[in-house]
Amino acid sequence: GAVVSQHPSWVICKSGTSVKIECRSLDFQATTMFWYRQFPKQSLMLMATSNEGSKATYEQGVEKDKFLINHASLTLSTLTVTSAHPEDSSFYICSARESGYEQYFGPGTRLTVT
Amino acid sequence: QKEVEQNSGPLSVPEGAIASLNCTYSDRGSQSFFWYRQYSGKSPELIMSIYSNGDKEDGRFTAQLNKASQYVSLLIRDSQPSDSATYLCAVTGGSYIPTFGRGTSLIVHP
Numbered sequence: 003g004a005v006v007s008q009h010p011s012w013v014i015c016k017s018g019t020s021v022k023i024e025c026r027s028l029d030f031q032a033t034t035m036f037w038y039r040q041f042p043k044q045s046l047m048l049m050a051t052s053n054e055g056s057k058a059t060y061e062q063g064v065e066k067d068k069f070l071i072n073h074a075s076l077t078l079s080t081l082t083v084t085s086a087h088p089e090d091s092s093f094y095i096c097s098a099r100e101s102g103y104e105q106y107f108g109p110g111t112r113l114t115v116t
Numbered sequence: 117q118k119e120v121e122q123n124s125g126p127l128s129v130p131e132g133a134i135a136s137l138n139c140t141y142s143d144r145g146s147q148s149f150f151w152y153r154q155y156s157g158k159s160p161e162l163i164m165s166i167y168s169n170g171d172k173e174d175g176r177f178t179a180q181l182n183k184a185s186q187y188v189s190l191l192i193r194d195s196q197p198s199d200s201a202t203y204l205c206a207v208t209g210g211s212y213i214p215t216f217g218r219g220t221s222l223i224v225h226p
Contacts, residue, residue, distance in 0.1 A: 034212060045218040046160070046204070095159045103148040103165075103208050110159040 005029050006098050008108035015086055015115055023081045023111045025096030031076035032098035036105065037069075040093045052079055086115045118143045120207050122217035129224055135192040137220050139205030142186070149181055150214065151190045152204040160204055164190060195224040 005028040015021050025035060037049045050071050052058035058071035070082040079098075083090055091114050097105040119142040129135045137151075148167055152160035166172045166179040166188065178191040188207075192199055202221050206214040 036213075046216050048213070048216075051213060099212060103212050103214075104150065104162060105206075105214065106162060107152075107159040 004100075004104075004106040006032075006096065006106050006108040008096055008111050010111060011109060012112040013114070015113070017087055017115055018085055020082055020084045021086055021113060023083075023094055023096075023113075025079045025081070025098070025108050027077045027098045027100075027106075030098075030100045032079070033076070033101055034099050035073055035079040036097045036099075037071060037079075037081050038095045038097065040095060040110075042093075046095070049081075083113065086113070088115045091115045118146075118207070118209065118215045120205055120215045120217040122203075122205050122220045124218060124220060126221040126223050129195050129222070131195060131197060131224055131226050133195050133224075135195045135199065135222055135224065137190040137192075137203050137205075137222065139188045139190075139207075139217055140186055141188070141205075141207045141215075143207070143209050143215075144183075144186060145209050146183075146186075146207045147210070148208040148214075149179070149188045150206040150208075151177075151179060151188075152206060152216075153199075154202045154204055154219065156201075192222075195222075197224050197226055200224050 009024045038046045050058045050060045052073035073079040095110040097107040151164040154160040164179040176193045180189045202219040204219045205217040208214045
């Protein structure tokens with residue numbers, strides 16, 4: 003149980019384009035979903051927290067107009083990186099929680115912006 | 117500001133030994149404590165959660181919590197090369213948003 007999927011697993015896009023990443027909880031309803039970013043050999047950085055049907059809460063320093071988060075249902079959240087630039091290249095990971103404090107991570111999406 | 121501290125390592129242990137990973141946290145009101153394992157290039161995987169003082173065992177893993185000392189640890193018995201990974205400590209307080217440590221790199225050598 004507690005399986006979270008992400009799609010795509012990797013993506014290459016050109017600078018200035020937008021990329022959408024999907025995060026799905028497959029066998030539970032996710033009360034909350036989280037989006038993280040991780041650069042090579044660095045720790046996880048929480049970008050935002052989203053609850054189904056409400057606006058995401060972004061961490062300080064994360065541009066909400068650049069990283070659009072939509073938590074459309076209890077099993078789906080999407081992250082759209084708008085006008086991507088090479089510095090946005092990173093490993094984006096979502097996680098989800100049901101009703102407890104435990105978070106379950108998706109496999110991650112590796113984004114490369116050329 | 118809530119902080120979770122871990123020694124970055126690497127911690128190197130021989131195969132079959134006990135690996136001991138430690139974590140301290142600053143928020144005395146913390147309630148939930150987690151250990152995640154992250155292999156290089158992969159996302160974190162939850163391996164243990166602990167909520168009350170004492171020990172919690174699951175297979176080769178034992179989590180230990182001491183709230184008075186604000187200390188949580190993870191013991192891995194009979195360490196295997198496949199246990200080589202970065203281990204992340206995560207702590208939550210009144211909200212469900214965890215604070216993660218930077219992780220300890222564990223290397224188990226044959």
